[in-house]
Amino acid sequence: MVEYRALIKVMLKPTVLDPQGVAVRNSLLTMGYEAVKSVRVGKHLELTLEANSENGAYCLAQELCDELLANPVVEEYHIELAPAGEEKGGT
Amino acid sequence: MVEYRALIKVMLKPTVLDPQGVAVRNSLLTMGYEAVKSVRVGKHLELTLEANSENGAYCLAQELCDELLANPVVEEYHIELAPAGEEKGGT
Numbered sequence: 001m002v003e004y005r006a007l008i009k010v011m012l013k014p015t016v017l018d019p020q021g022v023a024v025r026n027s028l029l030t031m032g033y034e035a036v037k038s039v040r041v042g043k044h045l046e047l048t049l050e051a052n053s054e055n056g057a058y059c060l061a062q063e064l065c066d067e068l069l070a071n072p073v074v075e076e077y078h079i080e081l082a083p084a085g086e087e088k089g090g091t
Numbered sequence: 092m093v094e095y096r097a098l099i100k101v102m103l104k105p106t107v108l109d110p111q112g113v114a115v116r117n118s119l120l121t122m123g124y125e126a127v128k129s130v131r132v133g134k135h136l137e138l139t140l141e142a143n144s145e146n147g148a149y150c151l152a153q154e155l156c157d158e159l160l161a162n163p164v165v166e167e168y169h170i171e172l173a174p175a176g177e178e179k180g181g182t
Contacts, residue, residue, distance in 0.1 A: 003128065009135050024136070027159060035151060037094065037139040044100050044135040048128040060126060068118060
């Protein structure tokens with residue numbers, strides 16, 4: 001068993017109204033940031049998974065999204081795998 | 092003025108307890124997914140910005156994060172720029 005990190009992005013489908021994004025955009029406009037034309041807000045999840053192979057980890061992550069992490073009716077998700085321990089991102 | 096898409100990931104700093112991540116992990120354990128070792132939950136924001144240059148767009152996104160989108164005390168953010176119109180992600 002090897003550990004993998006799954007980076008999962010869950011967003012509302014482009015055709016679905018995103019009230020949180022609209023609220024953030026309105027706040028930014030009130031603060032004077034008129035260069036911001038649109039905002040969409042979603043979730044970002046970082047999971048550490050144990051699996052036999054990269055493919056196994058990907059399939060497991062997909063199953064988790066379908067079962068709990070995303071609502072397939074209104075949301076879409078994108079999975080990226082990275083070796084466990086590797087730090088991605090930061091400030 | 093050119094339009095840019097800024098993809099912003101906002102996560103709690105690694106040293107800060109993430110109760111939402113703990114709750115998701117406990118749910119997954121209850122559902123029988125014992126291969127999931129840890130979960131961290133953050134925000135993913137997609138902004139469309141108008142700026143004169145890629146550097147200008149990056150600086151604006153950074154300012155937005157510092158002013159409203161992230162709490163620098165407990166959160167860290169990561170900004171990625173993409174040309175406007177380019178779709179990234181999907182299911």
